[in-house]
Amino acid sequence: MPDRQPFPPDFLDSVRAIVGERGLLTDPSSVAPYLEDWRRLYKGSSQAVIRPANTAELAAVVRLCAQSRTPIVPQGGNTSMVGGAVPNEDSSEVVISTSRLLRIRDLDEVDMTLTIEAGVTLKAAQMAAAERGCLLPLSISSEGSAQIGGVLAVNAGGNNTVRYGNARDLVLGLEVVLPDGSIWNGLRRLRKDNTGYCLRQLFVGAEGTLGIITAAVLKLVPQPKEVAVALCAVGSPEAAIGLFKRFQMSDASSLNAFELMTGLGIRFVLKHIPDTLMPVETQTPYYVLVEMTTTRPEAGLRLLLEKTLEQAMEDGIVADAVIAESDAQRAAIWKLREEHSEAQKREGASIKNDVSVPISKIPAFIQEAAQACEALMPGIRAVPFGHIGDGNIHFNLEQPVDCDGAWFLAQGEAVMDTVNEVVRRFDGSFSAEHGIGRLKPHMLEEWRGGAELALMKQIKAAIDPAGIMNPGKVLP
Ligand code: 2HG
Numbered sequence: 001m002p003d004r005q006p007f008p009p010d011f012l013d014s015v016r017a018i019v020g021e022r023g024l025l026t027d028p029s030s031v032a033p034y035l036e037d038w039r040r041l042y043k044g045s046s047q048a049v050i051r052p053a054n055t056a057e058l059a060a061v062v063r064l065c066a067q068s069r070t071p072i073v074p075q076g077g078n079t080s081m082v083g084g085a086v087p088n089e090d091s092s093e094v095v096i097s098t099s100r101l102l103r104i105r106d107l108d109e110v111d112m113t114l115t116i117e118a119g120v121t122l123k124a125a126q127m128a129a130a131e132r133g134c135l136l137p138l139s140i141s142s143e144g145s146a147q148i149g150g151v152l153a154v155n156a157g158g159n160n161t162v163r164y165g166n167a168r169d170l171v172l173g174l175e176v177v178l179p180d181g182s183i184w185n186g187l188r189r190l191r192k193d194n195t196g197y198c199l200r201q202l203f204v205g206a207e208g209t210l211g212i213i214t215a216a217v218l219k220l221v222p223q224p225k226e227v228a229v230a231l232c233a234v235g236s237p238e239a240a241i242g243l244f245k246r247f248q249m250s251d252a253s254s255l256n257a258f259e260l261m262t263g264l265g266i267r268f269v270l271k272h273i274p275d276t277l278m279p280v281e282t283q284t285p286y287y288v289l290v291e292m293t294t295t296r297p298e299a300g301l302r303l304l305l306e307k308t309l310e311q312a313m314e315d316g317i318v319a320d321a322v323i324a325e326s327d328a329q330r331a332a333i334w335k336l337r338e339e340h341s342e343a344q345k346r347e348g349a350s351i352k353n354d355v356s357v358p359i360s361k362i363p364a365f366i367q368e369a370a371q372a373c374e375a376l377m378p379g380i381r382a383v384p385f386g387h388i389g390d391g392n393i394h395f396n397l398e399q400p401v402d403c404d405g406a407w408f409l410a411q412g413e414a415v416m417d418t419v420n421e422v423v424r425r426f427d428g429s430f431s432a433e434h435g436i437g438r439l440k441p442h443m444l445e446e447w448r449g450g451a452e453l454a455l456m457k458q459i460k461a462a463i464d465p466a467g468i469m470n471p472g473k474v475l476p
């Protein structure tokens, strides 16, 4: 049993006075869901989860924490892949949840901006935009639970980075509660604003270590008029990248997503996830999901997709392909991709490597990383998949059949090191879109040590001198 370090006397009473009964959870069964990440890598401990109803309440709570030097773990939808939102084990930290910051403050169809609070889920934000004929062009597998504040705090990437960039490319303004409890209102919706250091980008990707994002102004684009989705069977990652090049040459501006999957990954989905169906009959080791969208009326996108695939089939790059004929078919193809993480979890123990390399190096990377892992642990099952249109591969590894799951997970460091050695050879990154959290601070030291890490530590010390914001995350 870890040592309990109680909060200062009266701390919880003072919190209750700010947020009321509804805003404070102390009952162990209500607190429990906030203490464990969905991957079950970390199980923390805390006596309290604080759920402020608005920015002023949240700021008052942070002021209280600053006065008493109580460490804070900010939490959104708790969908972090790297344990970035769970408290440590000694009960010294409080969780501040953004889940009651639920207002959509403004949507402007001329400015094409959505001003929204941190607790709104990404899915709800997308729906709010769609209701007004706009699109919030950010899409991730966990969008039903992930909240805007967390999505921005980790600079989420996802499926549309190939076209619209990462979360940080969509942020025009932020409102942030700083570690001393003051509020920075930077909710500007300007496309041009050259007025000193770009502060908002400091908080995007800082994973809650510099402050708590409470609201944001996000860029919108018009809703597409035509959407075309295909699932293509390909023999190799080389063929997948060859196909990517063809789509770029034919109409790069319409390419919305270009996702790689393996036959093995799809078999896991079909086995573990109800209501899934494989529309392509030809069996190949790899598959590509292509999505194209356009706002131009009658742009003939479907024809372009068909022609590009026909030519690729004639040239032996694509073995077989199916183009979705309805919204339901589009959703069914996307489901095969979106359920990859859940299916891998149900198949057994799996180790994740969210990495990126230059797009041109993806085939060689996948081959060498798979070989290196097999040499380390014969029978290990590589399931590389993900956003290859932007160079991001989830090089996940499933436990060998019949091996002990706990033993396999205990080999996580060795497996990640093996993959990362290959990533390094190709000048890639050890964390493409999932961030650092609690899982990878030591890697940050190894990969970004020297001037880069020193600068990050200086920024942290300047903004959070007492070190109360999400301690133990990101920085080693
Ligand atoms: C995705 O692309 C997510 O679906 C999760 O980033 C990836 O499970 C993973 O490793």
Ligand code: ZN
Pocket (backbone or CB within 6 Å): 158, 386, 387, 394, 433
């Ligand atoms: Zn991803």
